Structures are given as structure tokens and as C-alpha cells.
Amino acid sequence: MAAEHVLRSGGPGGxxxxxxxxxxxxTPTVLYTYFDDMxxxxxxxxxxxxxxxDLTLLRSFAPREALRRFLHHLLAVFHDSPGHVAxxxxxxxxxxxxxxxxxxxxxxxxxxxxxxxxxxxxLTMFATEWVHGRxxxxxxxxxxxxxxxxxxxxxPAQFPRTTASLSASVEDEGVELLVSAAVPxxxxxx
Numbered sequence: 600m601a602a603e604h605v606l607r608s609g610g611p612g613g614x615x616x617x618x619x620x621x622x623x624x625x626t627p628t629v630l631y632t633y634f635d636d637m638x639x640x641x642x643x644x645x646x647x648x649x650x651x652x653d654l655t656l657l658r659s660f661a662p663r664e665a666l667r668r669f670l671h672h673l674l675a676v677f678h679d680s681p682g683h684v685a686x687x688x689x690x691x692x693x694x695x696x697x698x699x700x701x702x703x704x705x706x707x708x709x710x711x712x713x714x715x716x717x718x719x720x721x722l723t724m725f726a727t728e729w730v731h732g733r734x735x736x737x738x739x740x741x742x743x744x745x746x747x748x749x750x751x752x753x754x755p756a757q758f759p760r761t762t763a764s765l766s767a768s769v770e771d772e773g774v775e776l777l778v779s780a781a782v783p784x785x786x787x788x789x
């Protein structure tokens with residue numbers, strides 16, 4: 600799809616009906632046959648992207664492992680598509696895939712984990728926001744030359760915990776915190 604190519608190459612900022620039409624080698628007015636407007640095109644791109652997620656992971660393992668695997672899968676799929684991450688962060692998406700994702704998470708939290716519908720809704724929102732935040736901040740996390748230079752001007756003894764945490768490997772710790780908050784340990788496994 601031409602719109603997918605434009606999104607991958609130019610991000611959401613490069614996405615316009617003109618750029619998609621140019622890529623598809625059609626006039627921009629032809630796109631109105633398929634999309635009401637730019638918001639409709641962006642919505643469809645976001646919803647189609649969410650269709651790439653393997654929702655069966657939420658029902659294929661014991662609850663804690665299911666959520667852990669699903670979150671790792673989701674992060675991997677999203678990590679490889681920064682344009683889609685930015686698009687999904689810029690607008691709320693609705694469509695069959697977005698709704699299926701929401702239903703799968705709500706069903707998992709209610710039917711598999713045993714939360715109330717209200718708690719399941721809160722956990723679904725929390726997980727969604729955590730994933731978006733992590734992915735949006737991911738590009739700013741690598742240690743760059745400028746970061747290293749700025750750190751060299753700071754006395755690490757003044758900030759010992761922060762200095763230690765910068766060298767710690769906490770990549771999976773966020774997933775584990777989310778899993779622990781959402782899926783309590785089974786009774787007697789303490």
C-alpha cells in the first residue's frame with residue numbers, strides 16, 4: 600500500500616494525501632474513493648497495523664507468562680515500526696483491529712486473571728499508555744556522545760543511585776513490573 604510506504608519512509612509528518620497519491624501514481628482525488636479524509640487514512644493505517652499483533656498469546660500460556668510474552672511481542676512489533684508508533688500516539692484509532700485488541704485485553708484481565716470489568720479497563724488503559732510511553736521514549740534512551748559528555752561534567756558521587764541505575768540492565772524490568780501489577784502471583788506461590 601502506498602500509504603504504508605510513505606509512512607515508513609517519512610513518518611507521520613510526511614504522510615499526506617498528495618504524497619500517498621504520488622506514491623500510488625494516481626491523482627489525490629482518487630484517494631477520496633477509499634478515504635473520507637486524511638484522518639480516515641491515518642485511522643486505517645493505525646488499525647491495519649494493530650492487526651499485526653498476535654492476540655492468541657494472551658490465551659496460550661499461564662496468565663503471567665501470557666502477558667509477559669504478549670508485551671514482548673507487542674514491543675518487538677512496534678519497535679520495528681517507529682512511524683506507526685508516532686501515528687498511533689498522534690490520534691486515537693478505531694476499527695476492527697483496535698477493537699479486537701481492546702476486547703482481547705479486557706477479556707484476558709476479566710476471564711483469565713479474574714479482575715472486575717472496571718479494574719480490567721484500568722489495566723488495559725495503563726498497559727496501553729505504558730507501551731506508548733516506552734516506545735515514544737525509546738529513541739531518546741541510547742547513550743550518545745552528548746549524553747556521555749554531559750555526564751562527565753557531573754560528580755557521580757552526588758547522584759550515586761542514579762549513576763548506578765544508568766549502568767544497570769533494566770530493559771525487561773518494566774515488563775515485569777507491569778506483569779506483577781496486572782497479574783497477581785497464584786496463591787501459595789509466595
